Amino acid sequence: MGKGRLIVLTGPSGVGKGTLLRSLLARHPELYFSVSVTTRSPRPGEIDGKNYYFVSRNQFEEMVTAGELLEWAEFAGNYYGTPKRRVKEHIQQGQWVILEIELEGARQIRKNFPEALRIFIMPPSVSELENRIRGRGQDSEVAIARRLSHAQAEIAAASEFDIQIVNDDLKDALQAIEDAIFTTANC
Numbered sequence: 001m002g003k004g005r006l007i008v009l010t011g012p013s014g015v016g017k018g019t020l021l022r023s024l025l026a027r028h029p030e031l032y033f034s035v036s037v038t039t040r041s042p043r044p045g046e047i048d049g050k051n052y053y054f055v056s057r058n059q060f061e062e063m064v065t066a067g068e069l070l071e072w073a074e075f076a077g078n079y080y081g082t083p084k085r086r087v088k089e090h091i092q093q094g095q096w097v098i099l100e101i102e103l104e105g106a107r108q109i110r111k112n113f114p115e116a117l118r119i120f121i122m123p124p125s126v127s128e129l130e131n132r133i134r135g136r137g138q139d140s141e142v143a144i145a146r147r148l149s150h151a152q153a154e155i156a157a158a159s160e161f162d163i164q165i166v167n168d169d170l171k172d173a174l175q176a177i178e179d180a181i182f183t184t185a186n187c
Ligand SMILES: Nc1ncnc2c1ncn2[C@@H]1O[C@H](COP(=O)(O)OP(=O)(O)OP(=O)(O)O)[C@@H](O)[C@H]1O
Pocket: 011, 012, 013, 014, 015, 016, 017, 018, 019, 020, 132, 133, 135, 136, 167, 168, 169, 170
């Protein structure tokens, strides 16, 4: 059995993490994507248990108290967290587990799992980031403003990560992520 590994994908909201991850998982079904828990309402088309586990704030706080989360953070008015049990099981089975999480959660992972590979996805520019969030057409003006106000601080923290990849051309960014995971993570 191979050695299990934690891979963290972080970057500002709207940079394209989810889009890249979907392509990555389609090309590498051996990777295990950890479905997060959130108190955010589902967007149209999002499925409970596939995109997220959607829970109430009370339920989330109970999970925190019970120590069921590997990391968690409040982002743009909602809680987000990584359920611990399945991630640990898959790593113990030798699988490579991918978390798609924001900066504070990535910092917690760095502290508790220093061996994790942490990749930061950068936008080509802040104006393109705004175009992408607006183009997605799924966030209110308030949510867009909150997400953009977080973005500057997140981009400023990019150097904390092992690898920075600019998601300008989608195919190039996907290739760069594959290179990072399947060369660096093997070392
Ligand atoms: N390289 C790219 N060029 C142009 N548009 C892109 C690119 N990558 C992603 N997009 C588009 O940007 C929008 C945001 O992408 P996505 O939802 O994947 O971002 P995200 O980082 O997962 O956001 P969040 O963290 O808020 O979930 C989508 O409409 C997606 O199609």
